[in-house]
Amino acid sequence: MADPTGREAVAAVWRIESARIVGALARYTGDFALAEDLAQEALAEALVSWPRDGVPHKPAGWLLTVGRRRAIDAFRRRSALDDRYASLAQDLGEGGAVTGSAPSDPVREAPDVLWDPDQIDDDVLALMFTSCHPVLSREARVALTLRVVGGLTSDEIARAFLVPTATVQARITRAKKTLGAARVPFRVPPPEERAERLGSVLSVVYLIFTEGSSASSGRELIRFDLAGEAQRLARILSRLMPDEPEVHGLLALLELTAARFPARTGPDGRPVLLEHQDRTRWDRAAIRRGRAALARAERAGRGLGAYGLQAAIAECHAVAASVDATDWERVVLIYEALGRLAPSPVVDLNRAVAVSMARGPAAALPIVDGLADAGQLAGSHLLPNVRGELLARLGRTDEARAELRRAAELCGNESERTVLERRLAELG
Incomplete structure (x- = not known):
């Protein structure tokens, strides 16, 4: 009788081990696109086999074994005596015949796979650098990273970004073809390339978190699964690259920002502005983790980068008892440093x-007017939102209403638009 929990086991193992499996297959085959396809084939076979035959004792090893056998089949089709095929066959077997099928009894027959911790780290790190390679578009990097490192399905990625599944699948397919055409090697880049490439990796993780923490469209303000996936990727990266301060800076920023999630929406699901949030609902464990990561970035002695500076601003909010008790002058100084750096x-x-909180709305309005005059953020609701609030605090109510009305028209997120409309009603 089929075991319905087998599919749940497949999903759980895949979410935890997919990056290691794809990374190991990419190292064995030397072909990133092939490795991802092989891992997907192994996943599909597990979805059939495990509910029927039971979950293997070493499920990750079972998936890797099936993937490696599929790799041998692929190379056999290309060339019966290819050197890579011979090498892979020798690496796979311990006297057993190589076949194109999974073990007949995966619980008893799947061979042990020894996971070398150092090799796993190298494989996963190489996977992140490859999927975030600058030769890919930003959208392709995000989709590919969530697929091969995060283990998300195309459907899950599509739901997270509110795009059709076919669009996600096309991006992933195009990304793999681009990596192949550009002959991007599957490896951790050498030190002279690592700094530039690391920026791309961090940018992708940050983009994923940003979309999760403040959804650009749809009804929900926060997409917890997407934000949580970005945090997981940042934690992996901090473990793999412990000597990179900006990696810890990004992790600190994500932890400190996510700490406020429990208070950012009310019982009705509507957004709660910072000044009205119940700070007792903030996640203190996340704040501790974030501050620890920030301290680790600071201990490197190279100065904070852009993510570290943003984390320092988030820490100012995290340690303050209220909005009024926040050290706004320090926040202004950090933003000035951030503006020079990035x-x-x-x-x-x-x-x-921050200037408006530290020195009053009159001091802040010229900064916002300068952005408006320069045509900056023309299609975003953020600028008219901030300008409207500053004008309201200055008593220029008619102008404030016009700005907030424009912000509501530009806002793509339904929850945020509700807040803007409520604010308009208050000024009515």
């Missing part, structure tokens, strides 16, 4: 908010 209109806009 200039962007969003940083300037956030600095304006």
